[in-house]
Amino acid sequence: MGRVVVEVMPKPEILDPQGKAVVGALPRLGFTQFTGARQGKRFELEVEGDVTPEVLAAAREAAETLLSNPIIEDVVRVADISDVTTEVTA
Amino acid sequence: MSATLASARIGVVTFPGTLDDRDAARAVRLAGGEPVSLWHADADLHGVDAVVLPGGFSYGDYLRAGAISRFAPVLDTLVDAAKGGLPILGICNGFQVLTEAHLLPGSMIKNDHLHFVCKEQVLTVENAETAWTRDYAQGQRITIPLKNQDGQFVADERTLDELEGEGRVAFRYTDGNPNGSRRDIAGITNAAGNVVGLMPHPEHAVEAGFGPASEAGARAGTDGLGFFTSVLGSLVHA
Numbered sequence: 242m243g244r245v246v247v248e249v250m251p252k253p254e255i256l257d258p259q260g261k262a263v264v265g266a267l268p269r270l271g272f273t274q275f276t277g278a279r280q281g282k283r284f285e286l287e288v289e290g291d292v293t294p295e296v297l298a299a300a301r302e303a304a305e306t307l308l309s310n311p312i313i314e315d316v317v318r319v320a321d322i323s324d325v326t327t328e329v330t331a
Numbered sequence: 332m333s334a335t336l337a338s339a340r341i342g343v344v345t346f347p348g349t350l351d352d353r354d355a356a357r358a359v360r361l362a363g364g365e366p367v368s369l370w371h372a373d374a375d376l377h378g379v380d381a382v383v384l385p386g387g388f389s390y391g392d393y394l395r396a397g398a399i400s401r402f403a404p405v406l407d408t409l410v411d412a413a414k415g416g417l418p419i420l421g422i423c424n425g426f427q428v429l430t431e432a433h434l435l436p437g438s439m440i441k442n443d444h445l446h447f448v449c450k451e452q453v454l455t456v457e458n459a460e461t462a463w464t465r466d467y468a469q470g471q472r473i474t475i476p477l478k479n480q481d482g483q484f485v486a487d488e489r490t491l492d493e494l495e496g497e498g499r500v501a502f503r504y505t506d507g508n509p510n511g512s513r514r515d516i517a518g519i520t521n522a523a524g525n526v527v528g529l530m531p532h533p534e535h536a537v538e539a540g541f542g543p544a545s546e547a548g549a550r551a552g553t554d555g556l557g558f559f560t561s562v563l564g565s566l567v568h569a
Contacts, residue, residue, distance in 0.1 A: 251440075255485060256511070258441045307402065310395055310431065312438040313485060 243292035245300040246325050248318040249309040250281035284308055285322065292321040339364045339566045341559070342379035344409075344425075346371040346400045350387030351422065351534060358534040359383070362559030371403040381418035381462070381562050382409060384425025386478075386532055396439060396481045397427030406432055418462035418562050419526045423479055426518070426528030435519055435528045436494065437486030442479070443511025451543035451552075452477035452531050453505040454517050458498050461524040462565040466557040473554035474543045477509060477531040484512035484519075484530070494519055502529050533558040 251257045257279045264278035286303070288296050297319060304316040318325075341359040343366055345352045356366035367379050371389075376382065390399040400406065406428070413419050413434050421429035429435045442448060453474050456467040467473065486494070491513055494500050502518035510530075518529025533555030536542040545552035 254487070255440065256443065258443055258445050258483070258511075262445055307398065308394070310398065310438055312430070312436075312487075313440055 243288045243290060243296065244322040245286040245288070245292055245296060246318060246320050246322050247284040247286060247300060247304045247308055247316065248281060249284070249304070249314050250317050251279060252313060252315055255313050281314075281317070282308075292323075297321070339381070339563050340367045340377075340379045341365070341562065342367045342369040342376060342382040344369045344371060344382060344384050344405055346387070346389035346403060346428075348387055348389045348391055349385055349424070351385040351532065352387070354532075355383045355385040355422065355534045358537040358555065358559050361537050362556055362563055364559065364563050369405060371400065371405050374404040374408045376405070376408055376412060376417075380566050381420075382412075383534075384419065384421040384428050385534065386423030386425060389424055389428065392424075392481065395427075395431070397424060397429075397431040400424075400428045401431035410434060413521070413526050416523060416525050418565060420463050420558060420562070421526075421528035422532055422534060423482075423530055426530055427481065429526065429528045434526050435521060436490050437484055437513075437516075437519070439481050439530070440483050440485055441481050442483050442509075445480075447478070447480045448482065448509050449478040450476070450509065452509060452517075454502045454529075454531060455505045456501070457503050458501045458520055458524075460498075461501060461520045461527050461561075463527040463558045463561050464501060464520075465564060466561040472505060473557070474545065474552055475531045475533050475536040475555045476543060479510075479530055482510040482512070482530045484510075484516045486513060491516075497522060501527055502531075 260279040301319045341364045343355045359366040456471045459467045459469040501520045504515040520527045536555035542552035
């Protein structure tokens with residue numbers, strides 16, 4: 242089973258009220274070094290077989306028609322999950 | 332009342348999660364029209380003369396408000412009908428559906444203060460020539476309820492300038508901007524004036540005793556009724 246990651250972020254020029262609330266809350270926990278925060282969305286689309294170029298193309302089309310609204314959001318990543326490095330340091 | 336007016340059939344679409352379809356249907360009836368229930372999964376408009384997309388939380392506002400409803404079968408038909416001149420009014424979630432369907436420009440994001448707002452809102456009618464506003468006077472102030480969390484109208488500067496330049500700002504928030512909407516815009520129209528969307532709720536201000544406060548007394552306000560009489564008049568004169 243393959244999986245495609247799609248990431249969507251609010252456009253830079255669009256005020257992100259949720260991100261603003263997050264950055265407002267961080268100092269209350271002592272995180273004073275973060276001066277900004279923006280909140281986006283991550284989707285994981287599953288397919289039966291491998292993530293082929295055709296699958297990625299379909300995922301990009303889905304990302305641009307349904308998963309994002311081009312007026313307020315940008316699709317910032319469409320990728321095979323195995324190509325997405327997830328670093329979690331304990 | 333003329334026979335044409337009495338026989339005008341106004342469709343009201345119900346999506347999963349729609350809340351205000353019954354109020355919209357009642358507003359149509361009080362204005363003198365015949366409300367017709369339309370179902371999101373039915374592409375047939377059943378010969379209606381105009382359509383209201385009512386408020387609520389279709390599909391739970393999942394993904395984005397209005398984003399999933401935009402792909403309902405009824406919307407395919409509506410997009411074509413809109414281009415053919417069918418009067419369509421999107422209220423609140425219905426406005427969000429119209430922007431997602433690209434029948435109206437811009438989009439709505441979360442209110443700038445992040446809170447749900449529920450208040451009686453003063454608006455100025457900026458365009459009294461649309462199918463849904465012709466019974467108002469240009470510059471008239473009306474008071475109708477506003478209730479939403481994702482009500483902040485946004486668009487790029489060029490689009491905003493176009494809307495202003497072409498007289499397509501239909502309603503502007505007055506006596507304070509409740510959600511950070513660009514240029515105090517509460518509602519807009521397409522160039523032809525048949526498709527109108529706004530965040531506040533005219534269908535909740537159509538009957539004395541159940542509306543906002545007005546000079547006539549508590550809950551006496553019926554400023555929203557003009558939307559529905561306007562469209563009935565547009566149909567008669569069409």
